[in-house]
Amino acid sequence: MCLAIPARILSVDEFHIAQADIMGVTRRVSLDLVPEAGPGDHVLIHAGFAIQVIDEADAKETLDLLLQMDMFREDAPGTEEFVEAAAPEASTLGSVVAEEA
Amino acid sequence: MRSDRILLAHGSGGTMMRELIEDVFVAEFRDDVLKRMDDAASLDIPPGRIALSTDTYVVNPVFFPGGDIGRLAVCGTVNDIATSGAVPLYLSVGFVLEEGFPVADLERILVSMRDSAVEAGVRIVTGDTKVVERGHGDGVFINTAGVGALPEGIDLSGSHCRPGDVVLLSGTLGDHGIAVVSTREGLEFSTDIRSDAAPLNKLVAEVLAAAPDVRCFRDPTRGGLASTLNELAMASGVSMTVEETAVPVRDQVRGASEMLGYDVFQVANEGKMVAVVPAEQAEAALRAMRNAPYGEDAAIVGTVDAEPPGKVYVLTAFGAKRIMDMLVGEQLPRIC
Amino acid sequence: MDYSSFRDPVVARKLIEAIGSTPVEPVKFMEVCGTHTVAIAKYGLRGVLPEWITLLSGPGCPVCVTSNADIDTAIEFARQPGVVLTTFGDMMKVPGSYSSLTREKADGRDVRIVYSPLDALDLAQKHPESQVVFVGVGFETTTPIIASAIETAASRGIGNFSVFSAHKTVPEALRALVNDPDVQIGGFILPGHVSTIIGLEPYRFLAEQYHVPSVITGFEPVDVLQGVYMLVKQIAMGRADVEIAYTRGVTPEGNAVAVAKMNEVFEPTNAEWRGIGIIPGTGLKIREEYAAFDALRKIPVTPPPPREIRGCQCGEVLRGVTLPYQCKLFAKACTPEHPIGPCMVSSEGSCAAYYRYTDYGKS
Numbered sequence: 001m002c003l004a005i006p007a008r009i010l011s012v013d014e015f016h017i018a019q020a021d022i023m024g025v026t027r028r029v030s031l032d033l034v035p036e037a038g039p040g041d042h043v044l045i046h047a048g049f050a051i052q053v054i055d056e057a058d059a060k061e062t063l064d065l066l067l068q069m070d071m072f073r074e075d076a077p078g079t080e081e082f083v084e085a086a087a088p089e090a091s092t093l094g095s096v097v098a099e100e101a
Numbered sequence: 102m103r104s105d106r107i108l109l110a111h112g113s114g115g116t117m118m119r120e121l122i123e124d125v126f127v128a129e130f131r132d133d134v135l136k137r138m139d140d141a142a143s144l145d146i147p148p149g150r151i152a153l154s155t156d157t158y159v160v161n162p163v164f165f166p167g168g169d170i171g172r173l174a175v176c177g178t179v180n181d182i183a184t185s186g187a188v189p190l191y192l193s194v195g196f197v198l199e200e201g202f203p204v205a206d207l208e209r210i211l212v213s214m215r216d217s218a219v220e221a222g223v224r225i226v227t228g229d230t231k232v233v234e235r236g237h238g239d240g241v242f243i244n245t246a247g248v249g250a251l252p253e254g255i256d257l258s259g260s261h262c263r264p265g266d267v268v269l270l271s272g273t274l275g276d277h278g279i280a281v282v283s284t285r286e287g288l289e290f291s292t293d294i295r296s297d298a299a300p301l302n303k304l305v306a307e308v309l310a311a312a313p314d315v316r317c318f319r320d321p322t323r324g325g326l327a328s329t330l331n332e333l334a335m336a337s338g339v340s341m342t343v344e345e346t347a348v349p350v351r352d353q354v355r356g357a358s359e360m361l362g363y364d365v366f367q368v369a370n371e372g373k374m375v376a377v378v379p380a381e382q383a384e385a386a387l388r389a390m391r392n393a394p395y396g397e398d399a400a401i402v403g404t405v406d407a408e409p410p411g412k413v414y415v416l417t418a419f420g421a422k423r424i425m426d427m428l429v430g431e432q433l434p435r436i437c
Numbered sequence: 438m439d440y441s442s443f444r445d446p447v448v449a450r451k452l453i454e455a456i457g458s459t460p461v462e463p464v465k466f467m468e469v470c471g472t473h474t475v476a477i478a479k480y481g482l483r484g485v486l487p488e489w490i491t492l493l494s495g496p497g498c499p500v501c502v503t504s505n506a507d508i509d510t511a512i513e514f515a516r517q518p519g520v521v522l523t524t525f526g527d528m529m530k531v532p533g534s535y536s537s538l539t540r541e542k543a544d545g546r547d548v549r550i551v552y553s554p555l556d557a558l559d560l561a562q563k564h565p566e567s568q569v570v571f572v573g574v575g576f577e578t579t580t581p582i583i584a585s586a587i588e589t590a591a592s593r594g595i596g597n598f599s600v601f602s603a604h605k606t607v608p609e610a611l612r613a614l615v616n617d618p619d620v621q622i623g624g625f626i627l628p629g630h631v632s633t634i635i636g637l638e639p640y641r642f643l644a645e646q647y648h649v650p651s652v653i654t655g656f657e658p659v660d661v662l663q664g665v666y667m668l669v670k671q672i673a674m675g676r677a678d679v680e681i682a683y684t685r686g687v688t689p690e691g692n693a694v695a696v697a698k699m700n701e702v703f704e705p706t707n708a709e710w711r712g713i714g715i716i717p718g719t720g721l722k723i724r725e726e727y728a729a730f731d732a733l734r735k736i737p738v739t740p741p742p743p744r745e746i747r748g749c750q751c752g753e754v755l756r757g758v759t760l761p762y763q764c765k766l767f768a769k770a771c772t773p774e775h776p777i778g779p780c781m782v783s784s785e786g787s788c789a790a791y792y793r794y795t796d797y798g799k800s
Contacts, residue, residue, distance in 0.1 A: 002472035002630035023356025027290040048553025059685040287551040420446035421481030433526030
């Protein structure tokens with residue numbers, strides 16, 4: 001019930017309808033629920049409406065904080081398969097093809 | 102051709118039908134064998150085996166960004182023939198036209214088919230047309246059947262994949278499906294994405310030459326990559342794992358898929374080819390694909406394992422493994 | 438803004454290790470948003486969490502909890518001459534007592550999928566000869582949007598547009614769940630986008646009256662892990678609060694403009710949640726002032742008496758009492774190809790998520 005995705009507002013017309021950009025795709029989006037939003041803002045869109053302005057600075061800060069979490073322990077349970085899968089060498093495709101010149 | 106719309110009389114076998122065939126079909130297709138208008142085309146085929154394939158096209162809308170039903174009809178059958186390792190040679194075309202269909206649109210479709218056939222190096226040599234009452238057809242339905250020459254010693258099959266093999270994909274995923282849905286009423290959005298409909302017989306031939314032990318080719322059309330790989334995994338009794346980060350997807354396709362709630366692995370493609378090759382020939386196959394027409398974004402996307410048979414997995418960008426499931430029915434946009 | 442940062446395996450790894458090294462008793466967390474159900478299955482998150490954490494899916498799929506009777510009513514609207522029924526794609530395949538919108542469309546009824554109610558408004562303006570009825574399903578993320586569309590219809594005098602409201606609200610449903618003796622929920626993973634609208638306050642009672650921790654969580658894998666981590670930390674410290682993990686999308690106050698619009702057009706009523714029964718005050722009906730846009734008042738329909746399918750355990754699955762693969766019909770009589778209940782049909786139903794993304798319960 002929550003499929004809302006980030007989009008960037010390109011322009012707004014006099015009816016509070018914006019043109020929003022989602023990774024290069026453009027669609028009309030109503031700003032009726034977020035009237036303060038304007039061109040350049042990032043918003044969450046759901047069913048053709050913006051429902052919130054996204055705080056990008058907050059997003060960056062959250063990620064930085066999470067990365068700094070000093071709880072890394074080799075023997076923490078449930079992490080073995082995950083650690084293997086996440087490590088770049090675990091990519092089974094890497095060994096098959098040498099880098100193209 | 103005096104009428105600007107298709108009428109029932111154009112399908113009735115009389116002079117108006119002849120007018121339609123001569124002034125429109127034969128005039129646009131411009132093929133010597135077709136011009137003879139015999140009931141059967143007499144053709145020269147190299148000695149040995151042949152490959153035969155047919156498909157029917159009912160796409161709506163008939164014209165979409167990057168293509169039309171005609172291009173799909175030619176490329177689709179050319180590609181199906183090519184997956185067997187055969188060289189596509191001749192096509193037949195069958196039309197069911199709806200009363201009232203604009204002749205100008207029909208001509209546009211025929212030109213597109215002719216151009217696609219020329220590009221693929223195949224000839225449209227025989228055809229048929231019928232007209233149905235208004236309301237009994239979706240504008241136009243097209244069937245194409247194709248014949249190709251299958252050289253000795255080639256035995257490609259979806260049941261030949263083996264553990265240790267490598268899965269290649271010839272280019273970006275999802276372009277066709279997203280291009281078509283972008284024009285659909287109630288869902289419209291603006292995008293540069295165009296259908297990828299294209300003939301891939303030359304690409305297949307070059308990969309076959311570079312990697313002679315290739316197991317099979319398959320084009321991921323309806324149901325997308327997920328259907329294709331699940332079919333291959335089941336036919337061969339093997340497991341496959343696709344690395345999400347290795348699969349080429351255009352940003353706009355990703356954006357549109359996120360917006361509509363689509364799974365990119367299930368979106369249709371009309372100009373892409375999957376190839377499964379033994380590991381030691383993967384590099385050569387990839388290089389051949391990238392140098393072939395329409396293969397510039399080709400990538401190695403996955404591997405084949407023994408267990409569990411018939412299952413396809415995705416190693417997600419996030420690092421966990423989950424099943425790549427097959428489409429059930431139509432993929433619908435969602436807000437949940 | 439790009440997604441990859443909240444799908445970063447390095448960040449995810451840190452969170453998993455943090456979760457694993459915070460010792461607590463075995464605990465059950467329930468998520469009440471279908472999008473969380475799908476995300477957890479799609480990213481394989483159950484497999485990477487320690488086994489003393491059980492993730493339960495609750496009644497968070499508004500499609501799944503729409504009663505048979507409501508689906509039958511939507512179908513009745515589609516059957517009225519002159520009606521164009523517009524709906525989100527999610528509702529198309531859900532079975533009612535006797536039929537589904539997809540079946541009705543195959544039978545020749547005018548049923549159309551739209552991405553936004555604005556598209557339905559456009560249709561109404563383009564086809565003044567038709568009565569456009571929009572099927573309103575969804576929680577607080579969606580309801581203000583429908584409210585805005587109704588207000589627009591009113592101000593522009595679009596008389597051939599109306600909404601059939603089957604909308605529901607989340608917080609009181611959580612009260613019913615936390616009171617349920619059959620499931621001991623140790624913490625709630627709260628829906629990120631519902632909370633974008635309603636903020637933090639409506640959930641306070643979970644902490645203050647029931648001492649159950651809850652965290653408002655986003656939908657990328659890192660978001661979900663962060664939500665779980667914050668729940669585990671609360672439990673380890675013996676706390677019970679409502680916290681926001683999804684700070685980039687949710688503020689404590691929520692979206693006041695959206696809430697005001699929702700309350701301007703809708704008022705609370707009782708609602709029947711499929712498999713759970715009637716939860717008082719969790720439904721939304723269109724207020725008298727907007728009666729002209731209420732399909733129920735405008736177009737009288739009499740759906741047939743509703744009928745439940747025997748053997749379907751969707752209700753227990755929705756309450757978290759039964760896991761999907763524990764249902765007797767799962768992967769046997771009930772599959773995505775031949776679904777019996779909404780949990781298998783809905784794109785974010787619990788059973789569909791388990792069936793599509795995991796091997797549980799399959800031979």
